[in-house]
Amino acid sequence: MKAWSGFFAVFALLVGVVWYSPRLAFEPGPLSKGHQKQSDNCASCHVPFEGAGRCESCHKPKEFESNPKLVFHHQLAQESCNACHKIHGGGQPKPFKHELLPKSIEANCVGCHARPNDQLHRPLGENCANCHHQTAFKPAQFVHKSLPPAELSQCTTCHEKPADRLHQKLTGSCQSCHGFTAFKPAQFEHDQYFRFDRHHPETCDNCHQNSDYSTYTCYGCHEHSPGSIAGEHREEGIRNFEDCANCHASGDENDIRSRRSRSEADYSQPAQPSSEPVKHSYKKRERHSEHEEDEDDD
Template sequence: MRRWILTVVLLNLSILIALVFVYPQLMVSPGPLRPAHAKLTTDCFACHSPFAGASAERCLSCHALKDIGLRTTAGIPLATREWPAFHQQLASARCMDCHAEHQNTTLGQVVAKPTFSHELLDDSVRSECKACHQPPETAVHANTALACSQCHGTSNWRPSLFDHRLLAQADLKHCAACHMPPTNDLHKGVGDTCGSCHQTAAWKPASFDHGRFFALEGVHDAPCATCHVNHRYDTYTCYGCHAHDPARVAQEHREEGITDTKNCVRCHRSAHGEAGAERERD
């Protein structure tokens, strides 16, 4: 009885093993091939060696390395190319490092695009970014003397590490040449003077020294809207509180021979009289 059961088990196992070799695409295939290789569906050994898996050598038996990205396997030049021809500069031919042929849709897996690592390129061409990539046509990239690697890594184009010290000294003062000026009320009328509040290391946090214009001390440490009506920070008025009556202020200044009382901070930088009169605004 036991010998009969063992015979049946061995017979079934033999049949399974035979089927693996006769119909491998049905028995062990992880999914259909990509459309370009659909004709190899029943010829697993075109890419695979028994018990060894796929090999780059078998890929190159059809795909000549010198023609990849330039010509078809039949030698016909490609009219359009989705990717630049870079395979010729690979340090070694390791096709499976980037390409996964089977599309395992039966298990619900998402078909991934080919992956690429710049580490696969030969050292002599790894820094020649323009050989494959089109340089961006933006103001910050206009300085062609800069190497891409000074800001960008090879794993991802973004985020990038940019140091403003790479720019020419004359360009450091013209932030709006690269950056879009903020359009909120706080920045209206400030012009190209970003450096008075912001640093090149980071846009935030920012620092603003109101004392350069007028010291906010005592009762003058008031809400912004008291002096900047409607939140217009490019203009101000000193007549936003009851302490400064326009008629009285005008009369006091006429006695001193002063007729222009609109630009108060030209002489008054604080509540302490004319202590800042002799200082010019930066």
């Protein structure tokens, strides 16, 4: 009895929907722009109890034969237009299903797609499937092994040479940090710039804040305040002190890679590393006062 009650309840609900809103019950969405003129003539496309199978009543086969862009329709394994074309629901086309194509042309991408002639694609082979997939043409997974050997070492042919502060200091090839399979993230060799050992067990967050590895700060480890650092450097006439590694390449505040005296130095330009480190004490006032007393005695 309860089963019959549920059946009649569902039946009554369906009848109510059809009675009060027949368009909602039978129309699966707005027609595409090209079919809106048929919005009041459902029978022009739909056959009662058979579905929508009258596309050829408007779209004549001769149209496909005369239009070169439509010739490939004859090669489709199915003849149902609805497999690709979306008539209701806004008219957005459905993703093309390559399995509708015969196996003989499924791998022949240039049979439908124009072969790209840009600088990137020209040296590549004929097999588009090395990088592109049938389910998602974009984004493509670029396979560097498709390039000729001579092109593999010429990264800047395709990739723009970075001009940020980090890369300007680097020497060598891009492959020293970047790999062919995953360009990001790169494996940065810190020992070339900041050595990490048992005496320097820093974590990434100590220097790179908010996971931004393009910038760094030394205040995470060195117990200085920006104000005191600014004051110390300005006393020496140094204005370019924001990039600590320009002068303190080893990370030691007493290891300064500059041998020029304050009177000779041009602090308007970025500091340039020298071949030999110069030991420097932050007790500048005492040292300079002693030096001045020696000059007075002379």
